[in-house]
Amino acid sequence: MFNRVAVSGLGGILRPTIHRTWKPLPCSVCLAKRWSSVCSERKYFITTPIFYVNAQPHIGHLHSALLADASHRFQFLKYKNGLKKTLFSTGTDEHGLKVQQSAANKGVHPLEFCNEISQKFRNLFDAANIGYTHYVRTVEERHVNAVHHFFQTIVDRGHIYQGAYSGWYCISDEAYLTDVQVKEITLQSGIKQFISIESGHPVEWNSEENYMFRLSGFQEDLKYWLKDDCRVQPKRFLEELRKWLEDDLKDLSVSRPKDRVSWGISVPNDENHNIYVWVDALVNYLTVAGFPNLTSWPPDVQVLGKDILRFHGIYWPALLMAADLEPPNKLLCHSHWTVDGQKMSKSIGNIVCPYNCIEAYSSDGLRYFLLREGTPHSDNNWSDVRVARLLNAELANSLGNLLNRCTAPSLNPSQEFPSLNLQYLQNMSAAGKELIELVHNLPKEVENHYDNFNFYRAVDVIMTVVHSANNFVQEEKPWELKTLTDRTKLDSILRITLETVRVVGIALLPITPILANKLLNSIGVMQQNRYWECIENVFSKANEKYLSSSFKLGSRTKLFTKLKV
Structure with a gap:
């Protein structure tokens, strides 16, 4: 048996000396010590x-x-x-x-x-x-x-x-x-x-x-x-x-x-x-x-x-x-997934098999849905129809179409990140100005949501930027400019759109790593340029030299295959 100083016997209680040396350290102090910029x-x-x-x-x-x-x-x-x-x-x-x-x-x-x-x-x-x-x-x-x-x-x-x-x-x-x-x-x-x-x-x-x-x-x-x-x-x-x-x-x-x-x-x-x-x-x-x-x-x-x-x-x-x-x-405490409002249970027989889901929606498709729809503070309801519709709408249509638009050979025959005419930034449409502001705010907003484990809110910010970028392209109608000899405006539209895609791709790396890396490969972003600091202040004056240069895209790819609903 144990040392009798520490144990109360069944036949009678022995009173041990209880050692109490633990002293609580506030969370903020603990984190400050661990994450100090001077820490090696x-x-x-x-x-x-x-x-x-x-x-x-x-x-x-x-x-x-x-x-x-x-x-x-x-x-x-x-x-x-x-x-x-x-x-x-x-x-x-x-x-x-x-x-x-x-x-x-x-x-x-x-x-x-x-x-x-x-x-x-x-x-x-x-x-x-x-x-x-x-x-x-x-x-x-x-x-x-x-x-x-x-x-x-x-x-x-x-x-x-x-x-x-x-x-x-x-x-x-x-x-x-x-x-x-x-x-x-x-x-x-x-x-x-x-x-x-x-x-x-x-x-x-x-x-x-x-x-x-x-x-x-x-x-x-x-x-x-x-x-x-x-x-x-x-x-x-x-x-x-x-x-x-x-x-x-x-x-x-x-x-x-x-x-x-x-x-x-x-x-x-x-x-x-x-x-x-x-x-x-x-x-x-x-x-x-x-x-x-x-x-x-x-x-x-x-x-x-x-x-x-x-x-x-x-x-x-x-x-x-x-x-x-x-x-x-x-x-970090999270809530449950339910099926038709009921908690999943082996006895009820409503368990959702993740292996089947990966086969049906891909691993990144399932990751995207669970993190996009999963709210830690309240239970979430699983629906196969909802999964397919969400992935089609956001990954195949909104994000996939945006990538296709700015890499299409008909609009981008040289297959490159074209240079941006900085004067264009001063005379943009309302849709363009809104997009630039959203891209500028994205890193800070998404970082805050990631740090607080609100991944569903982070994805919402990211998709708002994607929708804004599609509105920008729709309003600027770059396909009407492709026959012009002077490509200055067309190239500027493509560069802004491609920069948006790049920012979105890096921001999605924690959520859908395979899909995001596939996207970044397709637009030619080097591995060493896939960090958070690479998406901050994209359209600022400090980046004029970068924005005025051009570089090659990667191989075109289909980002996400549309699902049957």
Whole structure:
């Protein structure tokens, strides 16, 4: 068993000396230290939740990964010389009762079951071009070692005791719930049943002897940590956490008897208990950072779904504080995808298969739709018809046609970025002036939305510029100028349009990396010129020399194939 100074025995409570040396550091100070311009290393550490392998991956899982991937890619765009150190972790959560039961139902060993499903998640992320740097599985030896070390640390610091625990247990959520977290309902059969208010999953009353974490002792520390309004986004989820902390926190059961949950990581020095799957799972973020020899901590951003907000917003920071480690700088909590207003569920049979979606719409098409339509603060509804119509309207028609117009051999026979007559900028039409202003404002507006994980708003700004560019071309009618001997005006129109396409292409790199690079290749933009600073102040006086020069386009291409609706 544990060192008896740190553990309360079943036969009588021993009062340990609890070590409390963690001192909260404001988020703004933490970020300032990490991102200072004088810092020799630019670091960025972002995580997705690790995904539970009791079922196949769906678009909700992919959406979590896409939010992290788009943010990670944007960080590289912002620094021309690249980031010196970056961590983008994802992976799979493979222990617990649900996995144990799923494997038994299939008649296979749990590890065999986990290997199959974990590989499906990895294949999906690779197919969707998720550029993770670390993929972690909770069955790995490095993770088991990290969990044992972490658990022993909080034991040694006096935050674990042993005792009997009774309460409502939800197998689906792998969590104990309090009375205020459950309600009684009547099923269609007339049978009464208690369910979790938050998830809707059934619960049952359970009593057992467990190891307990003194969560109640961190209530004030958690309130302090959540004082920063930027700590959790969107703000509605921050307020939800603050509201939960208005009630007294109960201590957390952090183990399960092995005779009930056999598939898991053993409690150090006690072969009769396994560590609670959620404690095991949360430690994955430390595993990828090299715990106990941490080289990058804390994470800049942790992406999670709203159904696991309590675990990441209360249990996780408290556990870190108990180990004298800094909690994450920020949590990005997102809402769910629904089908016809219903949450996707294996039992209902309305799961949207992301593999089928990639085959139907392409990986970038699916990425575009999920990031374009996915609003973190509220649930989003999936519709195949909506996907096809949106991709046709915005990628095939608006953006694809704009690219075709300014690279068409009939208008651009020399296939080049022609030079811009600077006098033309002084005498532009109203549509031209509007376009120049939108292009000028785009970098700052889109950067702000990317930094705040509002990718749907960023894409809206980008598409507003695309629509403005199409209006500009329509008003200027360059096809009526192609027979003129003097190409000055025509070339100026083409240059402004091509510069707009270039800006849009770079701005879309975090959202649709394959499509955006395809677009930039087609207009001849060199790889070293695909950074955020390359789209700032495009039509300013400082760029006169660049705008007055010309250079060759790349090979023409069809940007996005129109879908059948």
